[in-house]
Amino acid sequence: MSLLTNVMDHSLDDGYAEAAARKTAEGSGGLPKTLRAKLGLAAGLVLAALVVTVGAAQARVAAPVVAKERQELIDRIDKETASADTLESTVDKLRDDVNARQRAALRTSGGGEGTELVDLLSGAVAVHGPGVRLVVNDAKEATSGGGDNPRETSDFSDIGRVRDHDMQRVVNGLWAAGAEAVSINGQRLTALSAIRAAGNAILVDNKPLVPPYTVLAVGDGKRLSTTFQNGADGLYLHALEEDYGIRATISVVGDLRLPAAPSVIVRTAQPRSEKGTS
Known part of the structure; x- marks a missing residue:
């Protein structure tokens, strides 16, 4: 308890208290005493206020420009996204058309009673x-x-x-x-x-x-x-x-x-040439 009481009663270290008292006695602490020092402090405060004011004014002027550029970028992204969606839809339609033509060719090449079996084994039909x-x-x-x-x-x-x-x-x-x-x-x-x-x-x-x-x-x-x-x-x-x-x-x-296979590759076999064989 005595330690806690001592800490509460002496919150400021003795060394710091001594240094503060010495500066006060020497006249070097607190606000500037001379006119020149006061003018320097005032000039520094005015300069700091001027910098803050100019920065705020520039930010206010640049805000509409930044907002405009941001909106243009968003519009460009939306436009390119819509274009990509359109191209993807076109690709899907073309792929479906190619698949349908491949299946039709496969059914035609199968011929006869084996067409359904060929379709099943090739995955051309659901x-x-x-x-x-x-x-x-x-x-x-x-x-x-x-x-x-x-x-x-x-x-x-x-x-x-x-x-x-x-x-x-x-x-x-x-x-x-x-x-x-x-x-x-x-x-x-x-x-x-x-x-x-x-x-x-x-x-x-x-x-x-x-x-x-x-x-x-x-x-x-x-x-x-x-x-x-x-x-x-x-x-x-x-x-x-x-x-x-x-x-x-x-x-x-x-x-x-x-489901049917998404893409069926149509391949046909050709009879082996007998040329050059004995």
Whole structure:
């Protein structure tokens, strides 16, 4: 208590108090005493006030100019955004027209009774029917593995994340189990579809996907589910669940609807030339 009382009674250090008293006694403290010093102080105050006034006046004059430039920039951004939206709409229309022409060419080239089968296998038409829904997701708490872990790479050090080659095995396993059509997150897969990685994202035909990854496969649902889970790729997925916490659920669905592939590349085969052969 005595320490607190002393601090409250002597809030100013004795040394500071002594210095202040000495300056007062010498006449060097407080306001200027001489006329010259007073005039200098007054001139400094006037100069400071002048600088503040000029700055405020310049800011007031420049404010409308800045506001005008800002509005012009906003108008330019809005104009360029509208132009980009128009171009994007045009691209979408042209892409739809190209896709429609490709599908028409594919149907024409198929010919005969096999046209519908060609359309189905190529992904040129939307399909629906029974099948399975397989949802694959990252682990709840993904952790980084050691350098000896085979799942660790420079791009994907997180072993609890689903990778592109994991989805490749899942899709290939469904095809091998008898799937007639497959899609991932609404993206229809064809024989020419590519599943790859770009940084930490999984791309399907150059379009990034966001987990969870919902895989729909049309086919005999029960047989498709059993065959896939008992196959090598189904067991691989089960190992990912057990070892890395990756989540996966599979269910049989009575009616699935898969869209047509966004773009179907039409390729035709030509008979091999017999020239130069013996």
